[in-house]
Amino acid sequence: MLLGLGCAALALAIAVPVFGQIDPLPPERAFRFTARALNPQTIEARFAIADGYYLYRDKIHFSVEPATAGLGVPPLPEGKVKEDQFFGRVETYRGGLMVNLSLKNAAVGQKVVIVAESQGCADLGICYPPQVQRVTIALPAASAAPSAGGAQRKSWLD
């Protein structure tokens, strides 16, 4: 039995360096932020969180530029509770997060920038410093189809 275990272990030891070639994702890919306007007053904001990565709930902050557009941020959904030795009770998100933000003072057709700050870690045993991702959105007329924007994508401007 021990010998079998040893052989299996040896086989794994040889195989593992192959997996080892995979680098951790850059944070903007581990925590991909997108946002789109559902109507002139509502922005759907999403984080797509890669497998094996997680975000801290209390480190997620949204803002809008210009600030005069008046961003309303609802309470974020409950995350998975984790007991942290230093910070106490913390909540984390895996997989993804979606939240509808409201714009109180934006004009139809106005361009706004949704700014999302986040901080997360990977199960590999690393943490990323807080990241800021921005999506520029041209607000639609009330009846228009949702206009999408990917984080840091500027192609539609070019």
Added chain:
Amino acid sequence: MARWILLVVAAILAAGAGVYFWSSGQSTRDASTLLALSLPDASGHQEALSQWKGKVLVVNFWATWCAPCREEMPEFVKAQGELGARGLQFVGIAVDEPDKAERFAQEIGVNYPVLIGGYGAIELSRTLGNRVVALPFTIIVDRRGRVAQTHLGPLKPSELRAIVSQLL
């Protein structure tokens, strides 16, 4: 035989923790950029890293907001206590606020200097080989002032011991 199996299994476990292979980089780069650094400690007193030249220097970039960083630090405290007299010197660079770094350092009884780098320090670590720009990131410098190892992710105690004992 049983001992050999145990060693192999331990190696697998280390790999399973997912921190060994992708994160270790060997190099013989000159550590002069790092050794030229001078950073304040939590009370604002400037410390030049060059003062530890000639020792085996383990520079660990960490933060309180990084749980894996906090988890590996007690091992550094242990190693510093055991091997400090033989010329091993740990230095922590906190990508953090002074009061938080200080509070955690006291909590676990850190017995080596903790300097405050703030978020600027993580950019600095990028220039020193931290390509993904994440924490913990550790640079081991030999007695001649050359980078012996850079490592992203927690250092397994066995790995740390292996590297350090070669350099001491």
